[in-house]
Amino acid sequence: MLTETPAVLVADGRRGFGQVLARRLVVALAEKCRPLGIACGTLKNCGHVGRLAEWVELAARHGFAAMMSVNDNGVLKCVAPPGGLDARISTNPLGLAVPTSGEPLVLDLSTSVVANGKVKAKLLAGEPCPSGWLQDANGNPTTDPASRFSENPGTLLPLGGEAHGYKGFGLGLLLDVLVGGLSGGWCPPADPSETGTNNVLMVLWDSSRFAGTSHFLGEADKLIDYVRSTPRKPGVDRITLPGDRSEAIRRERLASGIPLDAGTWTMLCGAAKELGVALP
Known part of the structure; x- marks a missing residue:
């Protein structure tokens, strides 16, 4: 203190x-x-x-x-x-x-x-980022997550x-x-x-x-009730509030488990081997 x-x-x-x-x-x-x-x-x-x-x-x-x-x-x-x-x-x-x-x-x-960690997750998964997340070192829009972590890195957009x-x-x-x-x-x-x-x-x-x-x-x-009662556009099932998406994902993960991309799994396996931990 x-x-x-x-x-x-x-x-x-x-x-x-x-x-x-x-x-x-x-x-x-x-x-x-x-x-x-x-x-x-x-x-x-x-x-x-x-x-x-x-x-x-x-x-x-x-x-x-x-x-x-x-x-x-x-x-x-x-x-x-x-x-x-x-x-x-x-x-x-x-x-x-x-x-x-x-x-x-x-x-x-x-x-x-977007959070920096989500770009790193896309890189590990070998997937492109959505448009509008990144610009490269020259200020051009890019969907390549590797550009963020290169020697001459790009940046996240505010x-x-x-x-x-x-x-x-x-x-x-x-x-x-x-x-x-x-x-x-x-x-x-x-x-x-x-x-x-x-x-x-x-x-x-x-x-x-x-x-x-x-x-x-x-x-x-x-x-909250007033916002939830907003008339919805065609094709919209419900009005969502902050936290709704996270809670839905939490319920899904509890029921079905947490998915891991191949890149993250490979890193975990490497760390387990280095520390002598048996894989499940």
């Missing part, structure tokens, strides 16, 4: 396992938030925390509204500004969740068109794509400053000696200390 007040904590993760540290951060902020109504915490030098949705959803299931973002300590740069050729920031994701009378409403998005990427890039830029600046970590460009860890920013709110929990849940439920 570097700094602590009744509503704030600032900690150094010391390159610990990110998914352990993120859970501890949620628990610590929940304890601070209940008596005060709001709490904010940061981590620097934190291992990869994984999906932000997991942590904001955890907070929402305990009755808190939550916001979370991370940067990559100024080391990983993969998103170019609109009109630019070289990457200047990372994907700088944003996670938001609110409790409802049912399941939490959860949003988890990168401020680029959220909003070629026409409206200023929106996603602006959001990613401001989140980078908030996360790096408040945590004590770095924004790009980091010193060459720095390691590409996560820096983390998280805020919790307790609605009971504001307009009241019953009002908050009532408004959340009302809005």
Whole structure:
């Protein structure tokens, strides 16, 4: 712990396992938030925390509204500004969740068109990327995932794509400053000696200390129902909300298992052999 007040904590993760540290951060902020109504915490030098949705959803299931973002300590740069050729920031994701009378409403998005890891997954699977994800080193649109990881790498487009990427890039830029600046970590460009860890920013709110929990849940439920009731275009089965697709995939994976592409399976087999672990 570097700094602590009744509503704030600032900690150094010391390159610990990110998914352990993120859970501890949620628990610590929940304890601070209940008596005060709001709490904010940061981590620097934190291992990869994984999906932000997991942590904001955890907070929402305990009755808190939550916001979370991370940067990559100024080391990983993969998103170019609109009109630019070289990457200047990372994907700088944003996670938001609110409790409802049912399941939490959860949003988890990168401020680029797509997460960098999804491009890597396409590369391992030997598949092209969809149009609109990437530009090559010369600024030309490309669907080749290898262009992102070449010696002269291309970049991800900001959220909003070629026409409206200023929106996603602006959001990613401001989140980078908030996360790096408040945590004590770095924004790009980091010193060459720095390691590409996560820096983390998280805020919790307790609605009971504001307009009241019953009002908050009532408004959340009302809005969700109102949006779901939107008249649909021909061929549209239902209006989807943030988290619907992930929940559908989760149910499918629980029933049918998690598919692995050949490239990922080969990597896992190689790691197992190196460590002397028998394959299933």
